[in-house]
Amino acid sequence: MLLETLRIINHNLPLRxxxxxESRLLQELAVKKEMIAVVNxxxxxxxxxxxxxxxxxxxxxxxxxxxENYPNFTIVADFWTCKVTHNKVLGIRVYLIDKE
Numbered sequence: 001m002l003l004e005t006l007r008i009i010n011h012n013l014p015l016r017x018x019x020x021x022e023s024r025l026l027q028e029l030a031v032k033k034e035m036i037a038v039v040n041x042x043x044x045x046x047x048x049x050x051x052x053x054x055x056x057x058x059x060x061x062x063x064x065x066x067x068e069n070y071p072n073f074t075i076v077a078d079f080w081t082c083k084v085t086h087n088k089v090l091g092i093r094v095y096l097i098d099k100e
Contacts, residue, residue: 059094070096 063073078091 063094066096070098072097 063070074095074097076093076095078093079088080091081088
């Protein structure tokens with residue numbers, strides 16, 4: 001499920017990727033029958049939330065572990081809308097500022 005969600009996010013695919021012939025062919029070649037997970041909008045949404053939470057925890061852990069090396073940091077949030085698909089996107093950048 002996680003790999004399929006990452007494929008959707010990274011390639012800007014719609015949530016109904018199972019409708020594409022390529023997706024069906026890839027699934028038949030790469031996935032065993034007992035490993036098939038049901039992919040629907042709800043499960044993809046839940047997995048995206050899980051990815052966000054785990055990434056957030058990893059970033060906070062990194063910042064806490066490196067507090068001595070990077071005593072200051074700046075977080076910048078960018079919001080934009082795709083002109084083609086009208087999807088709204090949030091991007092976050094973290095600038096680490098060392099002692100120098």
